[in-house]
Amino acid sequence: MLTKRIIACLDILSGRVVKGIHFQQLRLAGDPPALAKVYDKDGADEIVFLDIGASPEGRKIMLDVVRRTADQVFVPLTVGGGLRSIKDIQEVLRAGADKVSVNTAAIQNPKIIEEGAKKFGSQCIVIAIDAKMVKPQKWEAYIYGGRQSTGIDAVEWAKKVEKLGAGEILLTSMDKDGTQEGYDISLTKTICDSVNIPVIASGGAGTIDHVYQVLTETKADAALVASVVHYGKYTVKQIKETLKTKGVPVRI
């Protein structure tokens, strides 16, 4: 049986893992390769590495940190942040990433999804959608690490990226991110019901119950965790063991 995935997310700024609240007020959390290794050993089903400074600062991703992180993990590694071209994607894959996560470049030039999927396969093109509620049941996609609105409806955008060949959606609720108040169930549900590709729910995990909730009340295939594991509140293993006893299929 296909299990629900618990994905550990490393938000990276200037080569260090950080975690913000509502995409700001960043706190330091450690060295990327060292943390990645801990999460791999601890049972994380995947590792996501996001260079959150790259896009807003207009610079390229740190390939060297990608390489050092990739060398530590034997579970899938997704890398994102500041990827603008097919060449950027290729470089990151060569550095050891299994998938790439693209947001800003995909909004500005949706063709990159199509070309990327054709060249590298849909399975390695993850489209990150940073969604912010604008009115009840309406969310807008944001770019540049949550700094700029686009006027694009998040649900319509999700449907479009699926059509263009995206293999997966990494859906972050900007309203919930870093709050540890729980995932945005209504956003996640709406997006999951609109597409037929895997969706990773992100933003807001503060307790194991939150993870349980998003994996059982929505069709999300995976839940992203960051703060809740970085600061030692829970280990990935504890989260998965609790989920298992509650009947959620997970890899132990």
Added chain:
Amino acid sequence: MLRPKIAIVDYGVGNLRSIHKALETLGAIPEITKDRRVIQRSDAVVLPGVGAFGDAISELEKISGAIYGAVDAGIPLLGVCLGMQLLMSQSEEDGPIEGLNLISGDVVKLPNTVKIPHMGWNSIKIKRPSPLMKGVKDGDFVYFVHSYYANVRNPNTVIATTEYGTEFSAVISKGDVFGTQFHPEKSGDVGLRILRNFISIVVQSI
């Protein structure tokens, strides 16, 4: 232990570093290559799992002679994901396109009753013993990412299966030719065990 030389065939796209890193960590000497001489000199060949069937087969055309030569000489071959599908007779992905035909069967799309690609950790059911699966248990989880699967003709070549919309071959073998539909290099400790077993098979074949 003897460190076998393993050629990882490069089709020009995607991430080959993961499989390279895994084999190296386990004590082998892997080399990413499209050079038929390197393949001929190797103790084993790995067809990695990236890209589309058609592109990979056309890249392989120039070196398929070396691959057939290796198989004829009893050099172990491991196909991973797409690499396993390439071992089959043909694929309907952008096709039908002919494969290497080292194991008979067709590559077909997963049923549309489930989300495609099949992405994530799924359990395997062991059908028959194989040195490749030594120490791997029924129900162990491995990491899959694929939209097509190999519909293997001879059930005796099926070592393990997985359920996703349908029951399909997860591990196949015929002589010294092995294939895994999942990515052992991304399947944590279980995957590393399978790769370690492959290296042992290679060492014994030298």
